[in-house]
Structures are given as C-alpha cells and as structure tokens.
C-alpha cells in the first residue's frame with residue numbers, strides 16, 4: 124500500500140487547522156506533559172525528536188530541558204505555527220523539519236530522546252513509524268509514546284474507531300495497550316512504565332478542530348443515541364455528545 128495517498132489526507136485535514144491545534148485545550152494541557160518533562164529531566168546536551176509534533180506542545184515543554192528539539196511533522200502549516208510560537212516563547216532550540224514518519228531523514232542514533240504524542244493513530248503503518256524512531260534513537264535512549272488507546276474489547280473498539288473515522292478521515296486506528304506493547308517489542312523498545320489517563324473530549328471543539336461535515340456529525344450523534352449501556356457507560360457519553368476515552372503514556376528504552 125502507498126502511504127503517500129493516506130498522507131495526502133493527513134495533510135488536507137491538518138494544514139487548514141494548524142492554529143486550532145496550537146490553542147486546543149486537549150493538546151496544550153495534560154498531566155502527561157508534566158510526566159514527560161519529569162521522565163526527560165534536565166539533559167542540557169541531549170537532542171530530542173518530537174514525531175508528529177502538530178502544534179508543538181511537546182517541543183515547547185521539553186526545549187528548556189534539552190540542547191535541541193527537532194519538531195517533525197508532515198504538515199508545513201503546523202511547522203509554521205510551531206516556528207512562530209517558538210519565536211514568541213524565546214525557544215531558539217526548536218528546529219522544525221517537514222517529513223513523513225515513515226521516512227525520517229536522519230542517520231541512525233541521531234537522538235537521545237524520541238517522543239510521539241497524539242500522532243500515531245494517524246500513521247498508516249504504525250510499525251513503520253516506530254521502526255524509524257528506533258533507528259533514529261541511540262541504543263539505551265529514552266522513548267516516550269502517548270496516544271488515545273482502544274479499550275481492546277471488540278464492541279468498544281469498534282465504537283471508538285467508528286466515531287473517530289466519522290469525525291476525521293485521517294484516523295487510522297487507536298491501538299490497544301496490548302497492541303502498543305507488542306509493536307514496541309517488535310520495533311526494539313523495552314517498556315519501562317505505563318501510565319493510563321482518562322480524557323474527556325468536549326463534543327463541539329472535537330468536531331470543530333477537524334471541520335467534521337454536518338452529515339458526519341449527525342451520524343456520530345445518531346450512533347451515540349443508539350448505543351447500548353456498555354458503550355455509553357464506558358465512554359461516559361453525555362447528552363451533548365461529549366465523551367471520555369482512555370489515553371496512555373508509555374516510557375521505553377531503545378534496546379542496545
């Protein structure tokens with residue numbers, strides 16, 4: 124399969140909405156960002172990669188702790204927003220770089236730290252992106268992965284992926300925690316810690332951020348209204364369509 128085709132859809136979804144991802148409360152905040160900063164600590168000589176940086180929230184958080192952060196994304200518009208915001212914050216050590224996660228333009232072992240947050244569920248082949256991250260990080264280096272995860276139960280999994288796809292055609296798949304651990308092991312990472320969070324998605328900004336068409340909004344609301352109690356309880360579906368998902372932060376070391 125040709126990843127370029129899917130990546131055109133990713134670009135068409137994210138390019139027009141770059142500013143919205145800078146200001147999105149879901150992306151700009153989160154206890155996971157504090158945890159990432161704690162895991163990284165102060166490493167004034169270290170270079171990090173923020174894979175699928177979007178509006179740059181990982182890069183902004185980690186840059187004061189590190190020598191340099193490469194903010195890497197497919198979307199030129201996202202990178203323009205990151206560059207402007209980095210200038211505004213006086214973070215001169217953030218280097219925007221455009222490209223696809225499937226083809227990182229760096230020699231092996233270029234980075235001390237690699238991070239990806241809320242991006243992997245858009246990658247057509249998650250194993251390809253993880254393989255590139257493993258190649259780019261030094262043996263023993265720190266890797267941090269954060270994303271929305273599937274509950275791993277078929278009924279709930281189908282509902283989650285269905286709502287996500289209706290909202291955004293660049294959605295590929297929220298992997299379950301078990302899938303993440305398997306993929307990371309295969310890619311050459313040893314998981315050292317796993318922290319789960321619950322994330323409430325307010326419905327109006329969730330669809331606004333992706334410019335979801337009215338017909339798809341109606342389909343999502345219709346599905347939500349017809350869901351059984353297993354689904355409504357698990358995702359805490361509210362009257363206005365807001366709902367709550369699981370996220371995970373996985374810390375890992377690159378195998379030597």
Ligand SMILES: C[S@@+](CC[C@H](N)C(=O)[O-])C[C@H]1O[C@@H](n2cnc3c(N)ncnc32)[C@H](O)[C@@H]1O
Pocket residue numbers: 130133134137144150151174175176177178179180181195196197198201222223224225239240241242245246247
């Ligand atoms: C939800 S945003 C990321 C949010 C950001 N990491 C944060 O913490 O706020 C997802 C980003 O992944 C990028 N992306 C998706 N697929 C990609 C790919 N195959 N290669 C590079 N970037 C990709 C998109 O362009 C988008 O900017």
